[in-house]
Amino acid sequence: MAIGIVIKAVHNGPNRRELVNPWWLVMEHFAESVENLSSGLRNACSGMQCSATANDGKIGRADDDSGDLGSVVNRKFLFTTRRTLFVSLSLSLWPYPSSVFTAQALGDPSVTIDEVTPTISPSGSLFPTEERIAQLFEKNTYSVVNIFDVTLRPQLNVTGMVEIPEGNGSGVVWDDQGHIVTNYHVIASALARNPSAGQVVARVNILASDGIQKNFEGKLIGADRTKDLAVLKVDASNDLLRPIKVGQSSSLKVGQQCLAIGNPFGFDHTLTVGVISGLNRDIFSQTGVTIGGGIQTDAAINPGNSGGPLLDSKGNLIGINTAIFTQTGISAGVGFAIPSSTVVKIVPQLIQFGRVVRAGINVDFAPDLITNQLNVRDGALILQVPANSPAAKAGLLPTTRGFAGNIVLGDIIAAIDNKPVKNKAELYKLMDEYNAGDKVILKIKRGGQSLELPLILEESQ
Known part of the structure; x- marks a missing residue:
């Protein structure tokens, strides 16, 4: 005899016993059928002498230690009563969650779709501030490009999100000749191979007016590790090139609004969108150098934003986003940008010469560790002065050893044109304000004396 069992479980609330055909009711019916079968077998064997030995399973006679067939069934088949079988089946099914059963939606036929569909309110016009920000983004987003270092490739992880290597970032269209400005560290992996000018070091994606990204080869024009800036060039048509407008970072004020556009992650x-939260910050670049005059902002800047523009409320470029302060790898509300005043000074030189021509004194200065050990607390200590150099001709003295082997300190530059110099880094910052050939007045400390020496700055080596 074959017994078919169909189990339909409905999980729609706590009153499961009131539902049709719950699984426990079907199990109870099954247990009742087994009990009826057992009772029928006992009735059929009534008056018969049947037995079964426990040793070899053979049917014996009435004098054996046996009973009727119903007793045999009771001994051989466990849980022959309805209650015990129901309990055993319940325990066996207990670990399985309700989600393994097929759900049946009840619905509410008393309502119509129109009755439960809400009225959609018209969006209306934007507030003036929202409209302005939206217009600034629409206007300047075509001046922002996506840059991929050719030596690196993005990888797809198991969650479907794209992991962005350090060499992927953003850039801005500088002019209609195809020059693209970005950070040095965005293409640092390719630059580490010492590419020549004109060599392809990156892939550049430019957004067209139809919303489609156009891919181009980014050829190296010039790079400046000290200021974390680099210039690429792409062979794109003029209709794709929309140069960004450059503003003045020198007139920025803390608290004014700013916008950052880029390709994070x-x-x-x-x-x-955020505000200018600090000015004249020292930026510790990923290339290992310190950049002075940095702009601090709370506009979210994340990996992939590097090289993109920081705009003022008029849509003018006021900085190139370059770094974030973080302990987790994501934005913590403190981002930094290279001021546009520095960018304007560096980029034209990179385009024309492929490098930056800086003014300098061209002497060797002592590292901060040595100056501290020599008890020099203020100024830049000169270690060596090349022979026949403008510095030597101006009379600057190096650090030497005396006859007894003691160290004789050289000149300590304390100021340039009455601008104080606290250490070597401060001196390099001041050099950014000058050009090769400029004449300056150095205020130096020599022993216990203070002297002033005129010096013509030369190209930094």
Whole structure:
């Protein structure tokens, strides 16, 4: 005899016993059928002498230690009563969650779709501030490009999100000749191979007016590790090149609004809004150098934003986003940008010469560790002065050893044109304000004396 069992479980609330055909009711019916079968077998064997030995399973006679067939069934088949079988089946099914059963939606036929569909309110016009920000983004997003270092490739992880290597970032269209400005560290991996000018070091994606990304080869024009800036060139048509407008970073004020556009984590053309939260910050670049005059902002800047623009409320470029202060690898509300005043001074030189021509004194200065050990607390200590150099001709003295082997300190530059110099880094910052050939007045400390020496700055080596 075959017994078919169909189990339909409905999980729609706590009153499961009131539902149709719950699984426990079907199990109870099954247990009742087994009990009826057992009772039928006992009735059929009534008056018969049946037995079964426990040793070899053979049917014996009445004098054996046996009973009727119903007793045999009771001994051989466990849980022959309805209650015990129901309990055993319940325990066996207990670990399985309700989600393994097929759900049946009850619905509410008393309502119509129109009755439960809400009224959609018209969006209306944007507030003036929202409209202005939206217009600034639409206007400037075409001036922002996506840059991929050719030596690196993005990888797809198991969650479907794109992992962005350090060499992927953003850039800005500088002019209609195809020059693209970005950070040095965005293409640092390719630059580490010492490429020649004109060599392809990156892939550049430019957004067209139809919303499609156009891919171009980014050829190296010039790079400046000291200021974390680099210039690429792409062979793109003029209709794709929309140069960004450059503003003045020198007139910025803490608290004014700013916008950052870039490609954080591979999400192209992303806008974040914030305020200028600090000025004249020292930026510790990923290339290992310190950049002075940095702009601090709370506009979210994440990996992939590097090289993108920081805009003022008029849509003018006031900085190139370059770094974030973080302990987790994501934005912590403290981002930094290279001021446009530095960018304007560096980029034209990179385009014309492929490098930056800096003014300098061209002497060797003592590292901060040595100056501290020599008890020099203020100024830049000169270690060596090349022979026949302008510095030597101006009368600057190096650090030497005396006859007894003691160290004789050289000249300590304390100021340039009455601008104080606290250490070597401060001196390099001041050099950014001058050009090769400029004449300056150095205020130096020599022993216990203070002297002033005129010096013509030369090209930094």
